[in-house]
Amino acid sequence: MVAQAIFSPPVESEAxxxxxxxxxxxxxxxxxxxHVGRMNPALGASGTVVERGEEVMGRTxxxxxxWLRAVHDRNRRAVQYAVSSKGHRVAVCVLLGTTRGVFDAxxxxxxxxxxxxxxxxxxxxxxxxxxxxxxxxxxxxxxPSRERERAEEFCVFRQIAYFTRGLRPFRPAFYVIAxxxxxxxxxRRQGFRPTGNPLKGxxxxxxxxxxxxxxxxxxxxxxxxxxxxxxxxxxxxxxxINFHKWRREDRRNRAR
Numbered sequence: 512m513v514a515q516a517i518f519s520p521p522v523e524s525e526a527x528x529x530x531x532x533x534x535x536x537x538x539x540x541x542x543x544x545x546h547v548g549r550m551n552p553a554l555g556a557s558g559t560v561v562e563r564g565e566e567v568m569g570r571t572x573x574x575x576x577x578w579l580r581a582v583h584d585r586n587r588r589a590v591q592y593a594v595s596s597k598g599h600r601v602a603v604c605v606l607l608g609t610t611r612g613v614f615d616a617x618x619x620x621x622x623x624x625x626x627x628x629x630x631x632x633x634x635x636x637x638x639x640x641x642x643x644x645x646x647x648x649x650x651x652x653x654x655p656s657r658e659r660e661r662a663e664e665f666c667v668f669r670q671i672a673y674f675t676r677g678l679r680p681f682r683p684a685f686y687v688i689a690x691x692x693x694x695x696x697x698x699r700r701q702g703f704r705p706t707g708n709p710l711k712g713x714x715x716x717x718x719x720x721x722x723x724x725x726x727x728x729x730x731x732x733x734x735x736x737x738x739x740x741x742x743x744x745x746x747x748x749x750x751x752i753n754f755h756k757w758r759r760e761d762r763r764n765r766a767r
Contacts, residue, residue: 529592536583543579551566574625582605588674601647603646604644604663605644607632608632608639609641637678639684640684671685687703702735705718
């Protein structure tokens, strides 16, 4: 997927802001909770997908909607649509640039993602990137899976590139909450490793992909090192592609 980012540069339409947050935030929050519910069919088999999602996430749809609205208010690029080359919204991607304190606390099992406040989210660039959600939305139906995956990957790459654009030295740290063993296994195949501490108050696995100086522990395996280098390379590619656009937007925002 990194080679694709280099040799087939993304068009502008493969990530987009939400538009009107009063309309879109409840819509994408429901899509995320429903997706979590579908990923955990064994839980509460008689309940709805929303109820299963709420059980796994440890908060209600209303609570998550309010949290996601606060996240978007803090940094609109934290919540983005992945858009196919044909203009279809295929997924919603939620990535947060957080403080070092939040990263350390979550990885140590001392804080849950539900306890992250807007003040813990950086309004500009940062080093510690929490991948909170990647969920399909209605317009993905009928599209080839590879086209949907490409749009999702490019949206995530663009978000990572934006959040890490001012980082020196360039050693970002990524962390993800695996809601079930299947997700944890998939993340392991992608080079992430468990911290050894479950998410506070749950049995969920906290997975990280970062330089070993950030979390200590054993040296990175070859697979982990290659995965980390690939993500860094993809972020650099997307940062170059979007550099002038982001600089113009930052100037406009400062002038307001």
